[in-house]
Amino acid sequence: MTTPEPLVGVLEWFEPGEHERVERLVPRLRALGVRHLRTNISWHRCHDDGFDWYDWLLPLLARDFELLPCVSYTPPALGVEYRAVSPPRRTRDYADFLDVLVTRYGRHFDHVELWNEPNNLNDWDWRIDPSWVRFCELLIDAAHWMHRRGKKVVLGGMCPTDPNWLRLIGERNALADVDVVGVHAFPGGWTTLWNGWDAEIASVRNVLDELGLDIDVWVTECGHSTWRNDEFAQLRAFVDVLDAPVERAYWYSAEDLDPGRDACDGFHVDPRHYHFGLWHTDGEPKLLARGLADGGVGFVRMLADLDEAKPVRRGRRGHVLITGGAGFIGTNLADRLASEGRRVVLYDSLSRAGVEQNLLWLKAKHCNSVHAHIADLRDVVALRESLEDADAVFHLGAQVAVTTSLERPLHDFAVNLQSTAVLLEELRRRPVPLLFTSTNKVYGALPQIELVQSDDRWLPADAELRDHGVSESQPLDFCTPYGSSKGGADQYVLDYAHTFGLETVVFRMSCIYGRHQHGNEDQGWVAHFLIRALEGDPITIYGDGSQVRDILFATDLVEAMLLAHESIDRIAGTAFNIGGGAENAISLLDLLAQIEELQGERPDLDWADERPGDQRWYVSDTSRFRTATGWRPEVSAQEGIERLHAWLAARRMTPTAVA
Numbered sequence: 001m002t003t004p005e006p007l008v009g010v011l012e013w014f015e016p017g018e019h020e021r022v023e024r025l026v027p028r029l030r031a032l033g034v035r036h037l038r039t040n041i042s043w044h045r046c047h048d049d050g051f052d053w054y055d056w057l058l059p060l061l062a063r064d065f066e067l068l069p070c071v072s073y074t075p076p077a078l079g080v081e082y083r084a085v086s087p088p089r090r091t092r093d094y095a096d097f098l099d100v101l102v103t104r105y106g107r108h109f110d111h112v113e114l115w116n117e118p119n120n121l122n123d124w125d126w127r128i129d130p131s132w133v134r135f136c137e138l139l140i141d142a143a144h145w146m147h148r149r150g151k152k153v154v155l156g157g158m159c160p161t162d163p164n165w166l167r168l169i170g171e172r173n174a175l176a177d178v179d180v181v182g183v184h185a186f187p188g189g190w191t192t193l194w195n196g197w198d199a200e201i202a203s204v205r206n207v208l209d210e211l212g213l214d215i216d217v218w219v220t221e222c223g224h225s226t227w228r229n230d231e232f233a234q235l236r237a238f239v240d241v242l243d244a245p246v247e248r249a250y251w252y253s254a255e256d257l258d259p260g261r262d263a264c265d266g267f268h269v270d271p272r273h274y275h276f277g278l279w280h281t282d283g284e285p286k287l288l289a290r291g292l293a294d295g296g297v298g299f300v301r302m303l304a305d306l307d308e309a310k311p312v313r314r315g316r317r318g319h320v321l322i323t324g325g326a327g328f329i330g331t332n333l334a335d336r337l338a339s340e341g342r343r344v345v346l347y348d349s350l351s352r353a354g355v356e357q358n359l360l361w362l363k364a365k366h367c368n369s370v371h372a373h374i375a376d377l378r379d380v381v382a383l384r385e386s387l388e389d390a391d392a393v394f395h396l397g398a399q400v401a402v403t404t405s406l407e408r409p410l411h412d413f414a415v416n417l418q419s420t421a422v423l424l425e426e427l428r429r430r431p432v433p434l435l436f437t438s439t440n441k442v443y444g445a446l447p448q449i450e451l452v453q454s455d456d457r458w459l460p461a462d463a464e465l466r467d468h469g470v471s472e473s474q475p476l477d478f479c480t481p482y483g484s485s486k487g488g489a490d491q492y493v494l495d496y497a498h499t500f501g502l503e504t505v506v507f508r509m510s511c512i513y514g515r516h517q518h519g520n521e522d523q524g525w526v527a528h529f530l531i532r533a534l535e536g537d538p539i540t541i542y543g544d545g546s547q548v549r550d551i552l553f554a555t556d557l558v559e560a561m562l563l564a565h566e567s568i569d570r571i572a573g574t575a576f577n578i579g580g581g582a583e584n585a586i587s588l589l590d591l592l593a594q595i596e597e598l599q600g601e602r603p604d605l606d607w608a609d610e611r612p613g614d615q616r617w618y619v620s621d622t623s624r625f626r627t628a629t630g631w632r633p634e635v636s637a638q639e640g641i642e643r644l645h646a647w648l649a650a651r652r653m654t655p656t657a658v659a
Contacts, residue, residue: 006219006247006248006249008248008251009038009065010036012253028278037061037064037066038113039068043075047097059108067109069112070220072156073085074088085123087134098149102146102149106149113182114138114143116157118158119159123264132165132168132172139174143177152179155181155182156220158204159184159221167210167211170211178215180218181218182219184219188233197245201244216246218249219241219249225273226276227271229376230376231349232374239304255277255280259274306372319343320337321387322334322393324398326355326356326372327348327352327358328355328516328554329554332514332554334370336558345372347373347386355518373386378419378422384426387430387432391433393433399412405480405482406612409481412485413481416486417492428500435504435506435561439509440510441478441483441615444477453546456545456587458548466582469577469622471577471623472575479612494574502572505573506576508577508578509579510550511551512552514557515644517644525588529592529595533595533603534599534648537604538605539604540607541606541608547587550579552579553639559631564629570628579620579622580633580637582619583633584636592605
């Protein structure tokens with residue numbers, strides 16, 4: 001018989017005084033559909049500081065969640081030793097405290113959990129109680145009294161799961177009034193010996209059957225730390241617990257632990273403690289939280305099935321590896337390659353909102369020709385696996401927003417520069433042609449170019465520059481962490497061609513736009529403007545709106561990429577400026593005017609100050625690449641904007657079926 005999918009709750013410990021954090025997390029959890037919350041009540045805190053904190057906290061939480069309070073930590077003054085993890089001198093004191101809690105808060109919960117991880121030294125120092133006599137006395141008194149008060153009893157989750165310990169507790173009749181036995185497990189992390197949830201739960205149920213006890217089993221704590229940036233592994237661990245043969249499970253945790261706080265075993269003793277959340281501490285959702293928000297458990301299950309083993313090589317040709325392959329450029333490139341019969345491996349962490357829809361679309365259209373390896377660029381082992389049998393690499397994966405780089409410069413450095421250097425080292429082991437997508441930001445804000453304003457556009461005073469754009473002879477001038485990280489990677493890619501003989505080429509790209517783009521203010525401004533207009537939302541203009549960019553439709557970029565790979569033996573070690581060129585240069589105000597023509601009304605606008613490092617004018621001189629390959633854009637700015645607008649409009653009507 002199939003076990004029903006468990007009700008999955010979330011567990012989160014809240015410290016006294018964290019009013020703002022509680023009020024921030026409650027609506028987030030509610031929006032994900034979470035209805036069960038496991039949280040702590042500290043006997044220690046209540047004894048020493050009173051009940052004010054819980055008087056505020058528990059009624060607030062109970063409005064939205066079915067609560068499972070976990071009551072633990074001895075007041076040091078009452079302990080055998082003066083520590084919160086010490087057994088109490090009088091075990092009955094714990095039952096007396098629970099009686100007070102039920103009187104005060106009992107209307108807010110039906111179950112109460114007695115202690116937390118009692119077989120873990122971080123929560124119960126069993127060295128003081130080596131025969132578990134005190135713990136059994138505490139459990140017997142507390143469980144009996146909770147039944148008298150009408151509450152169901154959960155035995156604090158074992159960590160690790162220990163059938164022998166459970167048998168010992170049961171043989172001492174300490175489980176007589178227990179309704180649920182809790183299990184904690186962290187497969188892929190602290191739980192190193194792992195045979196799956198079926199075996200884990202069976203090891204507990206077998207003991208209960210031996211003892212003749214009809215007691216339920218819950219997973220009261222499980223999770224996966226993303227300390228190695230493996231958000232997809234966290235999502236898969238969540239899906240695994242959905243299949244556990246239990247009625248209820250609690251996922252640890254809502255939010256990453258504040259790096260300024262101690263974990264249970266000390267300050268940064270184990271970095272894994274700080275990365276278990278559905279959200280980062282800055283509020284950014286991880287992949288699992290995004291998946292739950294976008295489509296609930298069913299959608300998360302679908303995402304978990306996307307990752308595949310490395311494709312089997314057929315014939316002499318290997319696969320094409322695209323890092324950042326689920327991004328909008330990667331999607332257009334993969335679609336073209338798969339349509340031409342190539343096998344494609346998309347290496348992507350799915351960290352950018354919306355890209356999972358691109359991956360689902362590619363898989364639906366191309367089935368066995370497109371394979372996904374969902375992993376972070378900083379995961380060297382995963383990257384090496386994806387490179388096996390590759391015969392071409394398009395390195396598109398990156399942190400793509402200037403604003404994000406200003407907020408998280410170390411993250412920007414690691415994703416953009418460090419991971420590129422690691423990829424290049426892997427290519428030294430097994431040389432494969434590489435195309436790297438850089439950015440026009442490597443030229444800085446171009447303050448040395450004298451500009452004049454004409455017809456709502458900033459334009460160079462120099463006529464030749466105005467007619468042809470910026471060439472590759474323009475001196476590099478990195479600014480902002482994003483410009484520096486991409487520029488540094490740009491130079492590494494070129495240097496590995498000159499120093500180590502790798503076949504590499506760099507595209508310094510202007511504004512690319514097209515189908516499958518989920519644009520926002522920080523990246524993909526053409527799509528962002530169109531999306532905001534279609535949704536009827538105001539568009540924020542930073543500066544005066546006269547800023548000019550040359551825009552290039554994605555299909556034209558893909559053609560350039562394929563030509564570059566075909567010609568890489570001749571052009572290796574070269575950087576090319578790639579964009580729509582002077583004939584496809586538009587201002588922000590020009591785009592707004594075209595949107596007004598397409599929709600019959602001008603979008604509402606908000607105005608803000610010009611952003612640091614923003615170029616008032618940038619147009620690519622693409623003549624070097626045109627001379628080398630014969631390439632030139634085919635899709636005009638007006639036609640491309642019309643195509644993207646039509647695609648976005650159709651996607652609003654049928655979001656999963658738009659080509």
